[in-house]
Amino acid sequence: DSGVTQTPKHLITATGQRVTLRCSPRSGDLSVYWYQQSLDQGLQFLIQYYNGEERAKGNILERFSAQQFPDLHSELNLSSLELGDSALYFCASSVDAPTDTQYFGPGTRLTVL
């Protein structure tokens, strides 16, 4: 158990809908990272938050957004969902920088029908 929690474990929804994925980092970790894992793209970095502030952006679509709250948990919002958004979404946390060890949560499997 990495200490990172993610909810829900599975999510099935329809195209055009909006969903929210939630992540709680390990105790003491200030940085939260979101990754998307699909069969043909591997693990793709989406976005990083550090202590409530956005720190880095990767290949995150404009339809996706995230935030980190004062209690350090983070939410990833996915809107206007398309079939291609079906993937595993992982949250990871670290103490500070990406060169600190990143611990991954169990992931949320999103299926868009």
Add this chain to the structure above:
Amino acid sequence: GENVEQHPSTLSVQEGDSAVIKCTYSDSASNYFPWYKQELGKGPQLIIDIRSNVGEKKDQRIAVTLNKTAKHFSLHITETQPEDSAVYFCAASNGRGAQKLVFGQGTRLTINP
């Protein structure tokens, strides 16, 4: 930006034999190289990492080597066991700029009993 290439994509070895997975990276400023193991239905789990001030690191049956001149690093697993079967990912980061881990495409390792 950083690009990480990982080979092979699949690897099958006999139990007790050694397995080697290789990665190359493009950004000479990268200074942190973790390896993750992902079992079916789970999030990636860090198994070993190396920083650019060392050339080799070992942890029981697992070792990682780094060649900064050639910009490649490798994972070595000795005395393989069935529980080593999983997908392994290498990654690289420089902790600056985009501040993200860039992952290789993964290697599916199968240990045959």
